Amino acid sequence: MYSRKAPSATWRHPVWSTARKDCVGTALGASKVWFTMGHGIVTEVFYPSIDIPQIRDLGFIIADDQGFWQELKTLPDPHIDFHDPHVPLPTTTHHHPRFEMTFRVCPDPQRDVLLIDFTLRGDNAMRPYVLCAARLGEDAQRNHAWAGTWAGRPVLWAEQGPFGLALTCRTANGDAALICRSVGEVGVSDLWQDFHQHGRMSWQYDEAGPGEVALAAELPRSGTLALGLGSSKEAAATNAWSSLAQGFGPCLNLYTARWQAWHASHPPPSQLARHLPAAIETLYIRSANVLKIHEDRTFPGALVASLSIPWGEASDSLGGYHLVWSRDLVESAGALLAIGAHVEARQVLTYLISTQQADGHWFQNQWLGGKPFWQGVQLDEAGFPVLLAAALDAQHALNDIPIRDMVFRALRFIVREGPVTRQDRWEEDSGINAFTLAVVIAALVEGAPYLDDKARALALMVADHWNTRIEAWTYAKGGDFAHQFGVTGHYIRVTPADILRDCRADQEMVPIKNRSDNPQLAADKQVSNDFLQLVRYGLRRADDPRIAESIVVMDGLLKSDTPSGPVWHRYNDDGYGEHIDGSPFDGSGVGRGWPLLVGERGHYAICAGEDPLPYLQAMSRMTGAGGLLPEQVWDSPPIPERGLFPGAPSGSAMPLVWAHAEFVKLCHSHLLGYPVDRPVHTFARYQGLRPHLDFRLWTLKERPRDIKADEELRVLLPTPFVVHFGHNGWRDLTDIPSEDYGLAHLAILPTRTMTAGTVMDFTIHWADGTWLGEDIHIDITGGSA
Numbered sequence: 001m002y003s004r005k006a007p008s009a010t011w012r013h014p015v016w017s018t019a020r021k022d023c024v025g026t027a028l029g030a031s032k033v034w035f036t037m038g039h040g041i042v043t044e045v046f047y048p049s050i051d052i053p054q055i056r057d058l059g060f061i062i063a064d065d066q067g068f069w070q071e072l073k074t075l076p077d078p079h080i081d082f083h084d085p086h087v088p089l090p091t092t093t094h095h096h097p098r099f100e101m102t103f104r105v106c107p108d109p110q111r112d113v114l115l116i117d118f119t120l121r122g123d124n125a126m127r128p129y130v131l132c133a134a135r136l137g138e139d140a141q142r143n144h145a146w147a148g149t150w151a152g153r154p155v156l157w158a159e160q161g162p163f164g165l166a167l168t169c170r171t172a173n174g175d176a177a178l179i180c181r182s183v184g185e186v187g188v189s190d191l192w193q194d195f196h197q198h199g200r201m202s203w204q205y206d207e208a209g210p211g212e213v214a215l216a217a218e219l220p221r222s223g224t225l226a227l228g229l230g231s232s233k234e235a236a237a238t239n240a241w242s243s244l245a246q247g248f249g250p251c252l253n254l255y256t257a258r259w260q261a262w263h264a265s266h267p268p269p270s271q272l273a274r275h276l277p278a279a280i281e282t283l284y285i286r287s288a289n290v291l292k293i294h295e296d297r298t299f300p301g302a303l304v305a306s307l308s309i310p311w312g313e314a315s316d317s318l319g320g321y322h323l324v325w326s327r328d329l330v331e332s333a334g335a336l337l338a339i340g341a342h343v344e345a346r347q348v349l350t351y352l353i354s355t356q357q358a359d360g361h362w363f364q365n366q367w368l369g370g371k372p373f374w375q376g377v378q379l380d381e382a383g384f385p386v387l388l389a390a391a392l393d394a395q396h397a398l399n400d401i402p403i404r405d406m407v408f409r410a411l412r413f414i415v416r417e418g419p420v421t422r423q424d425r426w427e428e429d430s431g432i433n434a435f436t437l438a439v440v441i442a443a444l445v446e447g448a449p450y451l452d453d454k455a456r457a458l459a460l461m462v463a464d465h466w467n468t469r470i471e472a473w474t475y476a477k478g479g480d481f482a483h484q485f486g487v488t489g490h491y492i493r494v495t496p497a498d499i500l501r502d503c504r505a506d507q508e509m510v511p512i513k514n515r516s517d518n519p520q521l522a523a524d525k526q527v528s529n530d531f532l533q534l535v536r537y538g539l540r541r542a543d544d545p546r547i548a549e550s551i552v553v554m555d556g557l558l559k560s561d562t563p564s565g566p567v568w569h570r571y572n573d574d575g576y577g578e579h580i581d582g583s584p585f586d587g588s589g590v591g592r593g594w595p596l597l598v599g600e601r602g603h604y605a606i607c608a609g610e611d612p613l614p615y616l617q618a619m620s621r622m623t624g625a626g627g628l629l630p631e632q633v634w635d636s637p638p639i640p641e642r643g644l645f646p647g648a649p650s651g652s653a654m655p656l657v658w659a660h661a662e663f664v665k666l667c668h669s670h671l672l673g674y675p676v677d678r679p680v681h682t683f684a685r686y687q688g689l690r691p692h693l694d695f696r697l698w699t700l701k702e703r704p705r706d707i708k709a710d711e712e713l714r715v716l717l718p719t720p721f722v723v724h725f726g727h728n729g730w731r732d733l734t735d736i737p738s739e740d741y742g743l744a745h746l747a748i749l750p751t752r753t754m755t756a757g758t759v760m761d762f763t764i765h766w767a768d769g770t771w772l773g774e775d776i777h778i779d780i781t782g783g784s785a
Contacts, residue, residue, distance in 0.1 A: 006184035006205035054165060054229055056133040056140070060118075061191065062099055064125040067199035071192070072101055080626050085282050087259040088289045089252065090626060098123040108251045109258055112236075113243040115251055116225040129201060130225060131191040131216045134158035134165055144209035145183035147217075150237040154178040156215040157233040164233035167215050169225045170244045179218040183208040191216030224248045262292065266340045271671050276616065283620045284667050286627050287660035288339055291332055294657050295344065301351030302368045303332050306653040310631065311584035313651070319373050321653050323365040326352060327425060328658045330384035334391065334677040335661035338668040342397040349392060352385040353406045360413030364427065379421035380436040382410050383443030387679055390446035394680045407447040411459055412743045414440045416718045419466050419473070420497040420701060425530070426570055428513050431494040431523070432473045435530035438537045441466050442682040449681070455742030462716070462743075464691045467539055471690075473499050474531070475546055476506050476524035485556050487549035491531035493571045495523050500702040514575035516588035521573060527557050528571040529597055532604045536675050538683030540690070542608035551604070560593050560635035564647030565618025567593030567633055568601060577632055577650065582642035584651055592632040592650055595622045599662035603675050612670050619663050622647060628655035629663065694752075698776075706779040709756045713778065715747045720767040723747045727754060730761050756782035 063069035072094050079093040093102045099122035106115050120128050134143050137160035145158045153176040156167040169177040182204045184190040191214065194203045201218060208214075219225065224247075228240025243251060266288070273281055296302040305328045309320030333348040355370045356362060362385070364376035389403040418440055424433040444463035448456045476482075477489040498505035506524040531550055534540040540547055558569040570576070574591025578584060595618075602615030622633050630649035638645045668676040695712040696704050707713055715723055717738065726733040738745035751760060758780040764772035 006189040006208035054136055056135045058132040061129040061195060062126050065200050069195045085285045086263045087256050099126045106252050106255050108243045109254050111239045111243050112229040113239050114227040115243055115248050117248045119222040128219045130219055132167055133186050133214045136160040136163040136165055140212050142210045143213045145213035145215055147181040147183050147206045155237050156181055158213055159233040162231050164230050164236040166228045166233055166237035166240045168240050169219055169223050171220055171223045177220045177223045181217040184214050186212040186214045190214035269671055279620045280616050287664045290655050290660040291335055296368045299368045301347030303329055306656055308653045310653045311651045314584040323373050325365045326362040326381040327384050330388045331658050332661040333388050335664040337391055338665055338676045349388050356406055360409035377422040379418055380425055380439040382413050383440040386410050386443040386447040404450045407450045411444055411447050415462050415743045424494050429494050429510055431496045433494045433530055434474045434491055435533045437470055438533035438539055442537045442679040445682045445685055446679050452742055458741040458743050464693055465697050467691055468693055479524050481553050485552050487552055490550040490553040492523050493526040493528040512573055514588055519573050526571055527553055529554050529568055532600050535607045536603050537679055538686055538688055541688035562635050562647030564621035568597040569593055582639040582644045593635045594632055595619050595629050596659040596662050599666045602666045603669055606669050616666055624649045624654055629659040630654035631656040706781050709780050709782055710752055713749045713751045716744050718744050720745050722765045723762050725749055725762040727758050727760050754780045756780055
């Protein structure tokens with residue numbers, strides 16, 4: 001008999017934890033359900049009309065109704081088998097001395113339904129139980145749940161607002177097969193708490209909520225479970241039983257056929273199997289699957305960064321990595337381009353065009369529909385979409401997509417905002433960063449052909465100027481690391497914006513925000529691998545002495561050797577990772593090695609004429625049990641009780657789509673002999689060499705105190721202005737109005753006629769008659785520019 005309503009959360013027991021996620025699948029076609037599947041658990045199921053996950057997790061308990069019970073996901077080392085590497089449909093088998101549980105998870109390609117086909121073998125006393133934590137709508141605390149019937153069949157329901165969920169089951173002969181059912185509140189009256197307190201399923205509540213609700217039922221020893229989603233609980237139940245009526249086999253066949261057709265239209269290069277080991281080819285195919293899986297079906301071209309939540313077992317994050325970052329998105333699109341998936345790459349571009357903000361930038365990250373989540377500004381995220389548009393055009397795959405307006409607005413934002421970024425690519429600190437500089441310089445060059453004459457000239461002028469200043473802004477000569485590693489200097493992780501006015505700004509402290517104890521390190525005491533992008537994009541040669549010496553420092557500080565191979569940290573003293581004892585990151589911790597950075601190091605190896613195969617092999621060995629690349633791997637002594645082993649995935653996000661994209665690109669780059677995503681016009685313009693210019697820019701951010709006698713000073717500001725100009729105490733005064741160059745306004749001062757020792761005087765008057773409020777004095781010095 002059902003009691004009416006489950007107890008609510010006046011206090012809480014521990015909640016069942018989210019398993020580390022090792023396998024991923026999705027429907028390919030009409031269905032819009034996404035999921036990740038791990039050690040006996042399905043997590044983060046999505047519904048097309050809303051951007052957030054619709055369940056927190058779905059897992060199984062095996063019990064004998066006599067006090068023995070085993071949560072399936074806590075069993076070690078499940079066997080995961082992919083019958084066809086082209087189809088993300090793993091068969092997972094969990095072994096226990098008393099039983100064996102096998103299941104397959106397949107989204108219905110035609111409906112918003114997830115099917116789980118399961119079989120329990122062994123001790124006949126054992127019965128399987130399903131438990132599912134619903135998370136419908138934007139407020140996980142306002143869900144309702146019921147145990148009821150629909151069209152005469154038992155069903156478990158959850159609903160909030162216009163979103164419904166239904167869980168139902170059938171046997172092989174088609175009979176409805178949910179046996180004992182209950183709903184409850186997570187941490188109080190859910191099935192896990194029932195087993196924890198009583199060793200068996202003793203509660204049978206028919207209603208729960210509003211709150212964070214859970215659904216549970218006893219299942220037959222074999223059958224098919226359906227998790228349906230819809231605009232109401234009834235719609236979800238209709239979807240779920242429609243799939244069950246069709247059967248698991250037909251859904252599986254259609255799912256398989258669509259994946260095989262997709263791969264047939266994007267076959268791997270014929271040289272791949274000849275030049276790379278089988279394990280790398282397998283990960284290449286799986287990585288292509290990961291890219292396709294993470295694309296939304298309601299918003300084509302929107303790929304979330306991961307279907308996982310980093311350290312999800314300890315996090316209640318609503319967003320996790322279920323969000324779109326334009327940087328991750330374009331990095332993924334670059335891999336899609338490499339495999340020949342032009343349709344998907346174009347969809348990424350049209351999605352980006354549709355979500356560009358009026359001033360030209362993109363949100364730091366956003367929900368799939370374009371609603372912002374975090375709203376920081378990262379300059380590279382304004383440059384990456386321009387690089388994608390240019391890359392598509394270079395492959396004659398742009399088709400009829402109009403990009404001029406997008407390019408113009410993005411480059412105008414870059415010119416007016418740069419070279420300082422409010423956040424680096426790791427979303428932590430403002431300043432000037434080599435990776436960001438490489439991206440925005442390349443964007444200015446790649447985007448220039450799509451601009452009118454003056455705007456094109458200005459974009460190239462700014463790109464050239466920033467390129468010449470890279471070392472002045474991001475390279476530290478001497479210092480502790482130079483002495484430690486026997487080099488003359490090294491590139492800096494991020495330099496405070498004051499470097500534009502003061503060459504000593506690299507001595508300023510740059511906070512490490514993910515450390516509980518800020519180590520108070522100056523900018524020149526922080527090193528990352530971000531400078532490698534200068535080589536990858538053709539701004540510097542691999543054998544440039546400053547690059548080569550920075551490699552020595554980077555390897556010395558950031559490299560860890562693991563049983564899987566070498567791996568690199570993001571920067572020294574990083575705190576984004578588990579704590580020393582292996583407990584989850586909780587706002588602070590100890591940074592670990594990133595397989596993504598192994599791929600970036602491999603791309604440098606290609607540019608340097610070295611063999612990238614060791615880096616590909618290392619990445620392939622750093623995957624989890626389901627063959628997915630994690631955000632980070634553990635690189636400290638093993639902690640078996642926490643499942644942490646050197647060179648193996650940590651509790652961070654897995655899969656990280658960017659890491660899989662990097663692996664795909666490294667495979668193609670290996671075959672080509674140069675980076676597959678190297679911007680065409682940028683490499684042609686610079687060939688790895690710093691340009692020599694005969695001018696300097698003056699902006700409100702960058703104010704040189706002196707220039708060479710044969711250099712021209714160019715004043716660049718966002719709005720119209722007049723330069724009130726003289727020399728040596730305001731002699732020979734003249735007014736020079738700015739010209740509109742589209743991206744900004746420019747005035748060129750006649751400084752080349754001035755001799756060394758002259759002091760140039762000027763100030764700015766705006767078009768509305770107001771004054772800058774200060775006088776500027778610049779010394780003219782001797783020597784050639």
